[in-house]
Amino acid sequence: MYDFLVIGKGLMGAAAARYLSQVSNNVAVIGPDEPANPATHTGIYGAHYDQARIISQLINREPIWAAFSHTTLTQMTHLEAALGESIYQPVGTVSVKPEAPTAEHLQQIDMHAARFGADYRVLDHAAQQATFPMLNFPANCTMLWEKAPAGYLNPRKLLAGQLAAAQQNHATIIRSIATAVHAKADHVEVHTQEGTVYQAQRVLIATGAFSNCFELFARPLALRLKGEYVVMGEVPAQEVQRLGPMPTISYQIESDTLADLYMFPPVQYPNGKYYIKMGANTTADCYVETLEEINAWYRTGNSDAMLAVMRDTVCTLVPDLQAVAWQTNRCVITRTAHAKPYIDIVQPGRIYAAVGGNGTSAQASDGIGQVAADLMIHNAWHSDLDANAFRVIYADEPVDWQNRELVRGAMKR
Numbered sequence: 001m002y003d004f005l006v007i008g009k010g011l012m013g014a015a016a017a018r019y020l021s022q023v024s025n026n027v028a029v030i031g032p033d034e035p036a037n038p039a040t041h042t043g044i045y046g047a048h049y050d051q052a053r054i055i056s057q058l059i060n061r062e063p064i065w066a067a068f069s070h071t072t073l074t075q076m077t078h079l080e081a082a083l084g085e086s087i088y089q090p091v092g093t094v095s096v097k098p099e100a101p102t103a104e105h106l107q108q109i110d111m112h113a114a115r116f117g118a119d120y121r122v123l124d125h126a127a128q129q130a131t132f133p134m135l136n137f138p139a140n141c142t143m144l145w146e147k148a149p150a151g152y153l154n155p156r157k158l159l160a161g162q163l164a165a166a167q168q169n170h171a172t173i174i175r176s177i178a179t180a181v182h183a184k185a186d187h188v189e190v191h192t193q194e195g196t197v198y199q200a201q202r203v204l205i206a207t208g209a210f211s212n213c214f215e216l217f218a219r220p221l222a223l224r225l226k227g228e229y230v231v232m233g234e235v236p237a238q239e240v241q242r243l244g245p246m247p248t249i250s251y252q253i254e255s256d257t258l259a260d261l262y263m264f265p266p267v268q269y270p271n272g273k274y275y276i277k278m279g280a281n282t283t284a285d286c287y288v289e290t291l292e293e294i295n296a297w298y299r300t301g302n303s304d305a306m307l308a309v310m311r312d313t314v315c316t317l318v319p320d321l322q323a324v325a326w327q328t329n330r331c332v333i334t335r336t337a338h339a340k341p342y343i344d345i346v347q348p349g350r351i352y353a354a355v356g357g358n359g360t361s362a363q364a365s366d367g368i369g370q371v372a373a374d375l376m377i378h379n380a381w382h383s384d385l386d387a388n389a390f391r392v393i394y395a396d397e398p399v400d401w402q403n404r405e406l407v408r409g410a411m412k413r
Contacts, residue, residue: 002028004376005190005200007178007216009033011048011155011362012341012354013206014162015369016376020204021169023377028198029166030174030190034156038298044177044210044291045298047228047331048155052267052277053362054248055088056150057116058109059095064340064385065360068367070116073149075366079161082168087157090148091265092247094132098254100142109144119147134243136319137251145247152248152264155362162366174198180215181205183350202376205346206354206369208361209332212395213291217346220395221355222337227286227297227330228359231310232275233323240266240274243318251317257283257309263317276323278314282306294332303328333359337399343372343390345379352376353392 003024006017009031017029034049035041057070080087101109101122113120123131123143131145163173180191181203188203205216212220235243246265253261258280266274284305288294307328315321336342336356341364343354354372357364371390374382381387393399 001187002026002172002198002200004028004202004204005030005188005198006204006206007031007181007190008204008206008208009159009163009173009175010046010206010208011159011162011365012208012357012368012372013204014159014166015366016204016206016354016373017171017369018162018166018169019370019373020376021166021171025170027166027169028172028174028200029163030176030178030192030198032177033175041299042295044213045295045331047208047333047357048159048362050331051154051156051269052152052248052264053155054093054151054250054262054264055153055363056093056146056248056250057118058112058120058146059093059144059150059250063112064389065364066112066116067385068364071367071370072153072363072365076149076153079158079165082165083157083161084164085157087161088153089151091151091245092145092147093150093152094146094247094249095144096137096141096249096251098138098140098252101144118150121145121147132246134246134318135249136317138254150248152267153362158362158365162369178207178214178216181217181351183347188350202350202352202379204352204354204372204376206372208355208357209294209334210291211334211355212289213294217353221342221353222393222395222397222399223356224335224401225288225294226333226335227288227301228279228333229282229284229303229306229310230277230279230329230331231307231314232277232327232329233311233314233321234325234327235266235274235276235321235323237274239322243276246318249317253280253313255313257306258313261313263314276314276318276321278310280310280313282310288332297330297332301330303330333357334361335359337393337397337401338389338391340389341368342392343368343375344392345375346392349379
């Protein structure tokens with residue numbers, strides 16, 4: 001029997017497992033590996049199967065998300081040492097909007113910058129062109145430039161670093177899919193797809209988009225699962241060099257078809273090629289719910305529906321871009337009813353939850369995992385953050401999803 005068992009071997013779950021392994025050498029995390037061939041894969045998927053996610057402490061950060069991202073940044077040295085290679089690139093990041101920041105916004109940015117030791121500048125159009133000549137934004141846009149250590153992280157390597165550090169503390173990795181959770185009088189049983197049953201004193205469920213697809217929670221959680229469109233332009237070596245100083249980008253674009261745009265400088269992928277990548281909320285966005293719908297979107301979803309407009313947008317923002325090929329990709333964003341992750345006690349002393357990254361879980365994952373682990377260890381809220389902001393909301397509770405969709409911060413960074 002394990003002291004702690006984490007269901008969900010994604011970024012949140014792996015982070016929680018690492019923190020739990022620091023107080024117990026009897027910890028396990030359960031979840032499948034990334035599939036070798038996603039096109040024919042029949043199991044579950046993960047949104048972290050990628051090479052780049054923005055990490056920032058200031059850009060469009062509410063205090064809660066800023067605190068989570070700061071925690072992740074502070075752990076990079078330890079995680080890179082455990083993995084034996086770099087996990088993130090401190091290239092800086094910019095937030096671009098078609099209006100100047102308000103005094104209230106700048107005051108909030110100053111507060112975060114002082115708290116977390118971040119460095120930033122506000123650039124008008126002329127300063128943008130001088131600082132980042134490879135980029136082109138409309139003349140009415142203002143840019144907030146957050147310097148290093150902001151930049152982008154590799155979610156695959158972040159996951160591997162968390163697991164490596166946990167294993168160094170004797171944590172066990174179970175490569176399987178959990179299908180049911182049953183609380184007993186003095187322990188919890190976790191059943192797997194293969195029919196194996198594991199026992200633990202306490203269990204954390206961190207299963208993201210798949211949380212309502214199995215018998216993990218007694219009541220389904222209030223979640224909305226949005227399909228995400230991504231376009232990727234393959235660039236040759238000379239373009240990688242030319243765009244070397246390019247930061248990561250968050251852009252509130254004025255468009256009839258796109259919103260909440262984010263973009264990365266050229267990043268190398270496992271096939272050895274470099275791609276400049278952009279994603280956004282779009283007018284073609286779809287929602288999925290069941291296991292079959294989620295997997296069908298990952299396998300065969302028509303992400304090419306937005307290829308032309310997204311490709312043209314990339315080429316507008318990066319003039320004279322020399323891309324030799326274009327492709328699209330897709331993933332799923334897990335939105336919660338209050339736009340914060342669910343981090344809560346489901347059954348005191350037995351079952352806990354950490355679900356719902358709201359499109360920003362990669363950079364926040366270590367901070368979320370730390371809070372969730374502390375909740376399990378103490379069986380009580382053990383963070384300076386407001387516990388009520390993270391309470392679990394179930395699907396049978398009233399939720400104004402139409403109003404929720406108007407809340408910003410739901411894009412994947």
